[in-house]
Amino acid sequence: MTKINGVLATVAGLAVSELAAGLTGTRVTPTLAVGQLVIEYTPGSVAERAISAVGQWDKPLLVAGVLVVTLVIGAFLGSQAERRPAVATGGFAVLALIGAVAVLSRPDGRALSVVAAVAGAGTAALALRLLQKQRRSSEPPVAVATGAGRPAVDRRTVLRNVVVVLAGSAVVAGAGRWIGHARTAVEQTRAGLRLPVRQIATPDGTDPAVKGITAWKTPTADFYRIDTALSPPLIKPEDWSLRIHGMVEQELTLTYQDLVDRGLVDAWVTLCCVSNPVGGDLIGNTSFSGVPTKQILADVGVLPEADALLSTSEDGWTCGTPLEALTDGRNSLLAVAMDGEPLTVDHGFPVRQVVPGLYGYVSATKWVVDWEVTRFGAFSAYWTRRGWSDKGPVKTHSRIDTPGGDVDAGPVKVAGVAWAQHRGIEAVEVRVDGGAWQPATLSTVDGGSVSTNGDADPESTRIDTWVQWVWDWEATGGDHTLEVRATDSTGEPQTSEVADVLPDGATGYHSVRLSVG
Numbered sequence: 001m002t003k004i005n006g007v008l009a010t011v012a013g014l015a016v017s018e019l020a021a022g023l024t025g026t027r028v029t030p031t032l033a034v035g036q037l038v039i040e041y042t043p044g045s046v047a048e049r050a051i052s053a054v055g056q057w058d059k060p061l062l063v064a065g066v067l068v069v070t071l072v073i074g075a076f077l078g079s080q081a082e083r084r085p086a087v088a089t090g091g092f093a094v095l096a097l098i099g100a101v102a103v104l105s106r107p108d109g110r111a112l113s114v115v116a117a118v119a120g121a122g123t124a125a126l127a128l129r130l131l132q133k134q135r136r137s138s139e140p141p142v143a144v145a146t147g148a149g150r151p152a153v154d155r156r157t158v159l160r161n162v163v164v165v166l167a168g169s170a171v172v173a174g175a176g177r178w179i180g181h182a183r184t185a186v187e188q189t190r191a192g193l194r195l196p197v198r199q200i201a202t203p204d205g206t207d208p209a210v211k212g213i214t215a216w217k218t219p220t221a222d223f224y225r226i227d228t229a230l231s232p233p234l235i236k237p238e239d240w241s242l243r244i245h246g247m248v249e250q251e252l253t254l255t256y257q258d259l260v261d262r263g264l265v266d267a268w269v270t271l272c273c274v275s276n277p278v279g280g281d282l283i284g285n286t287s288f289s290g291v292p293t294k295q296i297l298a299d300v301g302v303l304p305e306a307d308a309l310l311s312t313s314e315d316g317w318t319c320g321t322p323l324e325a326l327t328d329g330r331n332s333l334l335a336v337a338m339d340g341e342p343l344t345v346d347h348g349f350p351v352r353q354v355v356p357g358l359y360g361y362v363s364a365t366k367w368v369v370d371w372e373v374t375r376f377g378a379f380s381a382y383w384t385r386r387g388w389s390d391k392g393p394v395k396t397h398s399r400i401d402t403p404g405g406d407v408d409a410g411p412v413k414v415a416g417v418a419w420a421q422h423r424g425i426e427a428v429e430v431r432v433d434g435g436a437w438q439p440a441t442l443s444t445v446d447g448g449s450v451s452t453n454g455d456a457d458p459e460s461t462r463i464d465t466w467v468q469w470v471w472d473w474e475a476t477g478g479d480h481t482l483e484v485r486a487t488d489s490t491g492e493p494q495t496s497e498v499a500d501v502l503p504d505g506a507t508g509y510h511s512v513r514l515s516v517g
């Protein structure tokens, strides 16, 4: 019973910490902050395996894990309350300390944020005392019932406690969430924004009529999301600024309005994650709108010795990008919109980077607020510190989207996408059962539909995106293996060598095994 009291007291404490976080404007609550610490101290390879095992469930599962561990600790402290009350109280004090350290370790952590941890743990300790006291007074005068010599359990009292504490906690935590409604406020600001951007029609020549092939444009709602934020930064455009400093002739601070006033460029860019396994779907293609990074870097005057840009997000994530990719005229953008709409909060609102040809972890900083022009070797960034490579050019890759399973004998459309951003795909081939490679038909992209910045390669509409391909197969009965490989515009075919995503991206052919009936 005392264990149940411990759990109930902890639930009450967690609820009060949510409320206190809401009242003090602490976006990353103690629970989330502890989760963030777990994320930060998890080695890259372990994180990688966890993400590939549970996919986009990684964050909810992590938060659930933190809650469960906290409740188990609460149960233990409850079991100590009777005989060793100091242990129980001390235990909650330790939880308060852990929560406080965690919130303060956030880049946006303030002294006031500690209130949530202290109030939560204090509530838990107090609630446990009250529950214990009430238990004692509700015990029958003569403890007879149980052989163990322990007082009989009053089930009704327990049940009432459970109901009262859970309902009360739900109300309190809900109030906390409601008060800390910053997200809604930012969402409202976002919805009210009128940017000079438009949704761009999918170019002619794309989306061949094949069932099951990946659409050329990825709807924003389906765009993969990868970041280390348990609770994404909430930044209003009017509060946003980008500080540019380091090896520059002239420091500069840009506001959101400065960016919009410079004029926005639209570009189709396929963004992908270095953690995408062979055949995986951590990739998406859409039009981004923003200001060319080249323009901004020209304005600050990059010193000749510099070769890297270290960018930092509002939540303290960092990445290092070769200056060359930001200044060579490709459509590298400080983006404010995707698919003709302001970025969503999850995808970096109000401003993020997009650099065609580089994996996201070395280029695509969301919620970016700081640029330091520097040199590779002078820093290590979030993922490079965890064993990933300094440079992350996208590797040539191809994927079979359809068929995904068994088919009938006869003509079958084998189709999918291939990508080698900023080199471009020249050819895609398919083979059956290790036979000869057969050329697939690539969908063409009419480049005229997108404006490119002054000296961007006019072909960049095509080379910076994935390409859809189709191969007509005369399927014969039996079990078969289909494989695909792509060749980039340098003439280099995709390697068959199987490599893991760590340290710089997976390689190997994507294959599909199926039976033809």
Ligand SMILES: Nc1nc2c(c(=O)[nH]1)N[C@H]1C(S)=C(S)[C@@H](COP(=O)(O)O)O[C@H]1N2
Binding pocket: 223, 224, 225, 226, 227, 228, 229, 271, 272, 273, 274, 313, 314, 315, 317, 346, 347, 348, 359, 360, 361, 364, 365, 366, 367
């Ligand atoms: N602030 C921040 N930006 C980030 C990350 C992050 O963890 N934090 N992850 C990067 C990685 S690894 C990838 S693949 C892309 C994913 O962008 P998306 O979530 O918009 O698809 O964002 C990049 N930008």
Ligand SMILES: [Mo]
Binding pocket: 226, 272, 273, 274, 275, 359, 360, 361
């Ligand atoms: Mo990534």
